[in-house]
Every structure is written in C-alpha cells, then in structure tokens.
Amino acid sequence: MNETIPLSLPRTCGDALGPATIRSCPEDFQVTEIPLVAPDGEGEHCWLYVRKRNANTNWVAGQLAAFAGVSPRAVSYAGLKDRHAVTEQWFSVQLPGKADPDWRLLDSDEFQVLEAARHSRKLKTGALRGNRFRIVLRGVTAEAEQVVKRLEILRHGVPNSYGPQRFGYQGANLVQAERLLARPKARVSRNKRSIWLSAVRSALFNRVLAVRIEAGNWAGALPGDAFQLEGRSAVFAATAIDADTLARLDRGDIHPTGPLCGSGDTLVSAAAAALEAATLAPYGDWIRGLDAFRMKHARRALRVIPGELCWSQPSADQWLLEFSLPAGSYATSLLHELFEVQTADERG
Secondary structure, rough: OEEEEEEEOOOOOOOOOOOOEEOOHHHHHHEEEEOOOOOOOOOOOEEEEEEEEOOOHHHHHHHHHHHHOHHHHHEEEEOOOOOOOEEEEEEEEEEOOOOOOOOOHHOOEEEEEEEEEEEEOOOOOOEEEEEEEEEEEOOOOHHHHHHHHHHHOOOOEEEEEHHHHHHOOOHHHHHEEEEHOOOOOOOHHHHHHHHHHHHHHHHHHHHHHHHHHHHHOOOOOEEEEEEEEEOOOOOEEEEOOOOOHHHHHOOOOOEEEEEOEEOOOOOOOOHHHHHHHHHHHHHHHHHHHHHHHHOOOOEEEEEOOOEEEEEEEOOOOEEEHHHHHHOOOOHHHHHHHHOOOEEEEHOO
C-alpha cells in the first residue's frame, strides 16, 4: 500500500478528549435508514423493512433470497449497514408473477422483517437520504464541560471524510487496489473491482481533505473552489469568492468540495486547483489507473453538518449521541473529532 496515504485524518478542534469505546454490545451502535421514497403498494418488487443485529447486510440479502426461492441477484438494498450493530433498513426482492411469501415464517435470531409492501421499482444502491445514529460511548474520562463544548462546535460541521471501513482491515482494500492497477487485465469480480477502486478514490479525497484541515480552510473558500449545495448532489464552480458566497458557507447552504479522481473536468481553478494538483502529484500512477478504468471525476463535500445532534450523559463515563447524516457520510468522522475511539474488541 502507498505508505504516504494516512488512514487517519488530523482533527479540526485540537487533540482528542481522551479515550472512548464503542460497540461494547450491538445495541450501543444503532443505525436507522432514512429512505428516499416509500413503497407505492403495487408492482413486482416486494420491499422489506428489516431490523438486523450482528448481521452482515449481504448475508441478510442472501437469506431473503433463499426464503423467497429467487436468485441473490433479485435482492437489492440501498446501502451496506454496520455488522456489529442494530440496524434498520429496506431491502427489495423481485417477485415477477409470484405471490409474496409469508415473511412472518422467516425465523432468524439475526434479523426480522418488520414491514413488507409492493413497489413498482427495485431499490437501487444509494437510493436513501441518509441514516440516523444512536451511539453509546463508554469509558469516557473527559470532563463533561469539555465534551459539551466540543459538541457545540461540531453542530456546525465536521470533515466529511471516508471512514476506515472504506479501506478494509489495515488498509487491505488499498493493497488489493494497487495490485489491480498494476495488472488491470487480471480477472476480478465487478463487485471487488468497484470496492477496491472506490477505496483509492476515497483515500485520495481524504488526503486532500487532510491538507485543507491542516491549512485551516477545509470549511472555508479558496479562490477557484467548487461548491456543493446542502442536501443536493449539484456542484457549481464559483466565479468569485464574494460576500454572498461566504455568507452561504457560514449558513451551511453550500460546502467546499474535494476531488473523487477520474477523467473529466475537475471544476476547480486558481488556488483550489493548485492545492489539489500539489497534493495529488505523488499519486499519479493511481490517478492514471482510475482513468484507465474509465472512472469519471466527481466532487464530494469536504464538510457535512450533522442533523439534530443531541447528547446526554447516562453515567459519569458514558455518553449517548444521537444525530443524522446524509447518505455516504460516516458517523466515525464525527466520533474522531471527539475521542480516541476504539471498539470493545480492540480494547481487549
């Protein structure tokens, strides 16, 4: 793996406030999907709202396919959810010309079907607004006043970094990506290729974000920046950084963006383009490899504003955080700004 790509980012608010442990039990990390649409009641796709505990999303999809007597390809979902957690999300099962199975008979300790309804279309990857999180942190030693002060700052935005799960255990996805880029004609499944190439783009994005955090402008505006509208995928290049642009940034209406590398127009110019070019110069082989695989350049917001962020302190060494994030953003990015986070397994 390219050792110049750090898998941990600098913090925007100073040092971590001490240790904290997550996932002491699955109930300590709860995720609820926020869907884009609700099923309309008709069609050949059966949408299932599923609660799972300590279960892998792909594994649950396979169990649903087996129970319905269909190919695993007939089952889809909007996004992967954490395994070591309690999560709720939608799946869709294509059942053309078939009646619904009695989902109540699906007996599993790991998951249960909470709702079932027909819809005219399959559930596509990425078709969700975001996720709500309910996270318990244990073993916190920081003073309550320090934690609250930090949380009040984070209400206004956190770096929209890719979490460590994007890169696999100890960066394994990047190791595999380097091998793929060195041997682009090697036979690899489409799913693995997508995961590995996405890991490369994510690492390069995080590198640009890290440089802007260190420079103190990750949530501000550089001449030539491209901005993303809050709650939208639309990105625009700013012709000038004027008072109106700065006011919109301050309100959270727009966010500066970083590159998801590939071929095509980067949208940035001037100082923003110079920063990205200098930061990414050591990774030319990776970027040329992405271009060879016909990855298209895109932009991602450098900042994300957590929705409805609230907290409580159930005991002296425990904190409960509740918040929502848009699709593609990571709860671990917010936790990283607070504590040196470890899982119960890592703690031993």
